[in-house]
């Protein structure tokens with residue numbers, strides 16, 4: 001399985017919930033997925049934050065405990081070691097859809113958190129000057145309010161119906177423009193724009209790899225290669241960091 005990574009100069013990796021499954025965190029779809037409960041899925045939408053913020057906190061506040069208890073697994077560590085061993089002329093970007101912060105904990109440095117980070121809380125009021133702050137509170141007892149403006153405090157993540165952070169998106173688009181290797185790990189490829197990054201990579205001429213427990217059905221035409229198996233086992237071997 002020796003894959004020659006030395007021939008690639010612009011490597012982009014996209015990860016999803018599947019890479020954190022071995023750290024004990026639930027995925028959103030598939031067996032036992034968080035979104036299996038439609039009620040809960042409704043809490044993932046920004047309209048719920050506006051109308052009934054206690055429901056938003058009921059879902060994401062409850063996620064904070066397992067996220068705080070989770071530790072990086074061999075898949076996270078393999079990506080961090082792979083990045084550390086790259087040659088200076090090799091660019092690398094790890095784009096994660098995950099909000100658990102485990103890639104950074106594993107030592108990955110060039111990380112874009114496309115959907116934010118659950119370990120941070122911010123004010124939901126436009127124009128409020130409160131800085132987002134590290135926070136592991138679950139707020140099960142009630143909706144937290146901003147000490148500066150009294151507005152509703154919210155988890156610092158992207159909810160359904162919201163735009164992605166512009167800075168993150170432009171960083172991603174720049175990296176995809178001239179990437180020559182694109183690897184998607186543990187993502188169902190169901191949420192845009194992340195699900196279409198592979199098309200941009202293929203358009204740039206990249207070799208595109210889909211690494212997942214399950215085969216992609218339907219297979220996205222932009223993927224050239226499919227590696228099937230658990231990321232926590234496959235990545236250390238395939239990246240040569242085992």
Ligand code: APR
Nearest residue numbers: 016017018021027028029097186187188191212213230231
């Ligand atoms: N190794 C590799 N892949 C795995 C593993 C594993 N050990 N376990 C599960 N998977 C795969 C599943 O087969 C599935 O394709 O991980 C994927 C998880 O898919 P989702 O739960 O849909 O997670 P993700 O793709 O990250 O969702 C994208 O949707 O709900 C929103 O904002 C949320 O960031 C999330 C986005």
